[in-house]
Amino acid sequence: MRIERLPWEAVSGQIFHAQEPKPRKKWVQVGGWILSVVLMIFGVTTKFWVLSILGLLYLLALIMKKEIVVTKRGVETFYQMYITTQYEIWNWSELGYVLYEDRNKPGLTALLFNRGDRVKRLYFKNEDAVKIVEMVKADHPKVLTGEAEDYSNTDIKSKSRKKS
Secondary structure (H helix, E strand, O other), rough: OOOOOOOOOOOOOOOOOOOOOOOOOHHHHHHHHHHHHEEEEEHHOOOHHHHHHHHHHHHHHOOOOOEEEEEEEOEEEEEOOOOOEEEEEEEEEOEEEEEOOOOOOOOOOEEEEEEEEEEEEEEHHHHHHHHHHHHHHHHOOOEEEEEEHHHOOOOOHHHOOOOO
8 A cells, every 4th residue: 555645745845854864774674674574484384374464464563664744833843654654744843952963974964853751853954953853942932942062951841831
C-alpha cells in the first residue's frame, strides 16, 4: 500500500525537510537484507517458526520510509510501509519550545521540538533552521525559542507552556 501524495503537499508556504545526520552505510543495508532472509529461512526450516516473523518484520523495517517536515501547521511525520502508514502532526499550539543547538554536524543544525514530555531532535540545513526559528518567532510568539545552551542549567519546563 503506497501513497503517492504526502499530507503536506496541499499546504501553502515553505516546507522544510529534516535531514538524516548519519545515513545508513551500504554494508549495513546489505547486512540487514541478508539477516532478514537468514532469519526467515531458519524459521521455515527449524521448529523456531517465530524467526520467520522476526525476519519479515525486520524486512518491513528496512523498506519503511520516514519523512519529517516542518510547515506552517507544525512538525509533520509520515511513516510509510507496504502494510500500513502512519501520520502524526505536532501543531504549533501544542509545542512548548523550539531550541537550536550545534551538534558538530557540518552544514546541519539540530532543532529540539517539545510537546508535553516528548522532545524530537531534528536536523535541518543551517539556512533552513534559521528560517524555521524566525517563522516560529513571528507566527507563534508563545512558543519559547532560543539556543539550547542558554537553558541547560534551568528547568525549561517551567519556562515553556504546560499542557492544560
